[in-house]
Amino acid sequence: MSVNIDKEFEELRKDFLYHAEDLTLKLNSIISNQDLDKETFKEVFRIVHSLKGGAASHEFTNLSTICHHFEDFLTLKLVDDLQNNEHYETCLKFTDILEEVIKKKIKGEEILFSKYIEQISYLNLPEAETSQGFKGQILVVDNTKTIGSIVKKSLEDTGYACTLTKNGLVAFNKLVTKKFDALISSINLSPFDGISLVTALRSTNNINADIPTLVISASKNIVERFPKDYRPNKVVVKDEQFIENLNHSLEDLFSAQSNDLTVGPKNILYVEDDPKMQKLMQLSLKKYGEVKLNFAEDKKTALNIIENKVPDIVLLDNFLKNTSGYEVYQAIKEFKVPVIFLTASGSSVPVEKLKNEKEFLGIITKPFRPGAIYGQIKRFYSDRK
DSSP: OOHHHHHHHHHHHHHHHHHHHHHHHHHHHHHHTTOOOHHHHHHHHHHHHHHHHHHHHTTOHHHHHHHHHHHHHIIIIITTOTTOHHHHHHHHHHHHHHHHHHHHHHHTOOOOHHHHHHHHHTTOOOOOSBOOOSSOEEEEEOOSSSHHHHHHHHHHHTTOEEEEESBHHHHHHHHTTSOOSEEEEESOOBSSOHHHHHHHHHHSOOTTTTSOEEEEESOGGGGGGSOGGGOOSEEEEOSTTHHHHHHHHHHHHHTTTTTOGGGSOSEEEEEOOOHHHHHHHHHHHHTSTTOEEEEESSHHHHHHHHHHOOOSEEEEESBOSSSBHHHHHHHHGGGTOOEEEEESOGGGSOHHHHTTOTTEEEEEESSOOTTTHHHHHHHHHHHHO
């Protein structure tokens, strides 16, 4: 991003933090009343979900990860047992953590994320081995109590599907039998350590031999221990910023060709009724000077724009004020314009109805990362070609 774009994005980030501070105060007030019926529970969940998405979109990865854990707790522990006092206390602990992190972010103070990971780890939330996502399938290999879980949740927040395993040998068996888009591995595994895993992946003839590999280590010097021809693409140091660095490294690998404008759409229509999301998309695409971005807030405006000039591609939010994205899709598909749905909930898009539609390219899960969104759009667009 240019200096001006960076400045605008930083202003958006600041605005979000103050908005997030207001939301956590509201959250604390609701939970402190200890009158959490089903309707109030929905409000709590909505606030946490909104915080999670906003934090990820504005690149506050650590904050988004904490919200993801809170959201999991609400879903898995609280929904069927609203009157459990222990659960109330846990909700208040989560809220206290969020308030503390947001205040430190606003003040520009250093945040020891490991402290919050340790606090959250005591909750022992159930973990699904495999999640669903639309940006790519990632295999995460880590045998610690918290790191793998934190990595998995962080990646899910940005739309990746993750498979988590603790065993290096099990991971290798998965890699030779199922297609993945990237491997993220810690070093200290058993019985197959991270170095052996990456080396075996690279040196054997298998379906994942050429996928990007990222290694999590205490030191970048770990790369010297790999055979020269089989080194990982990236080493992410396990420090206080490792989650953010990991996300950025992965996006960089997947978006390496995104500066090649010739294979991407140059005329984009974004159907979205949230001004903040419009502004975020505008900043995200601003550095691609030849890309023209138009906005429509509803079906009627979208139709008017398309009737005047059919864009190269339509980005379609699935939750609009007076209609659904699917209804807009039905209205515009006669123009044969390719469409990508953008949504915070991939399951809300009727994929079964759309999967055989030529114009339907796929789904990008919100929150999207500003620095990577055009690369994602291009991958869908190029695959269509």
